[in-house]
């Protein structure tokens with residue numbers, strides 16, 4: 001079942017436009033001018049119940065804007081959103097009961113209160129029964145190892161401790177859908193590991209649907225079944241990480257292990273899509289553009305001159321492919 005349905009949504013922000021300098025500023029006050037900026041442009045996707053989807057893209061691509069529309073914080077300029085049958089920006093309160101959200105840069109905890117008091121307030125905001133609250137609280141304290149933090153004031157927590165409490169506050173009412181906007185930003189490897197493990201377990205145990213935004217590739221590789229890549233407000237890829245690698249990796253490597261120790265490389269008709277990076281008595285390592293030439297074609301070229309004993313491939317790393325797309329080195333249709 002598709003629990004999140006996003007159809008042709010766009011979001012335009014109005015930004016004020018004024019000329020440079022003091023005079024420009026005064027002119028603007030007397031006669032304010034605005035222009036519109038399209039942060040999200042006509043995007044559509046659906047997410048199945050229980051999926052963990054990575055919502056990725058460069059800084060400023062439109063990720064947080066999308067998540068704010070999904071939570072009901074922002075209303076789309078056009079298009080439709082339905083989250084488990086609810087239109088978030090029309091029924092924000094009703095929607096709040098079924099979702100949880102972490103915005104890595106902001107806190108939902110009460111700054112001056114001890115952590116446990118924030119949890120109690122959240123329990124009452126979500127109208128949880130005493131029994132439900134206590135059982136959920138014990139579950140989350142154990143899972144995220146929070147016992148020692150409960151009586152500390154939020155403002156005195158370290159970044160990692162605060163994020164663990166933030167995650168706890170988000171999952172305390174066991175929401176069906178959770179939006180995590182950079183939940184691991186600035187955290188050390190152990191806290192990241194702890195949070196990833198928690199997300200995986202909750203997803204498995206409760207079939208929680210999770211939309212995750214992160215710049216940490218390890219988060220994506222460890223957690224996400226699927227990624228949606230957004231660029232300048234438009235979706236440029238939606239699918240599995242594996243298909244993404246196959247589709248967009250420009251620089252894969254293949255190592256051909258051969259029987260003959262002599263070199264016949266000079267006889268092989270090379271083309272621009274492949275390049276020998278290493279040649280020894282036992283093997284030849286080739287860098288090739290997998291968008292243009294397949295391993296089978298490469299092997300066909302080499303087997304005319306060599307008895308091939310084995311072939312090893314090293315696919316390009318997900319992070320490298322993303323970097324190439326961000327730099328504009330890889331075209332994405």
Ligand SMILES: Nc1ncnc2c1ncn2[C@@H]1O[C@H](COP(=O)(O)OP(=O)(O)OP(=O)(O)O)[C@@H](O)[C@H]1O
Pocket residue numbers: 013014015037039057058059060061062063064065066
């Ligand atoms: N309230 C606003 N008014 C005007 N422009 C805005 C507003 N909020 C966001 N923007 C612009 O919309 C674009 C998308 O912003 P958004 O916060 O969605 O990006 P993002 O993908 O979450 O980036 P990051 O990875 O840096 O968090 C940016 O160019 C941003 O400057």
Ligand SMILES: [Mg+2]
Pocket residue numbers: 063064065181
């Ligand atoms: Mg953002």
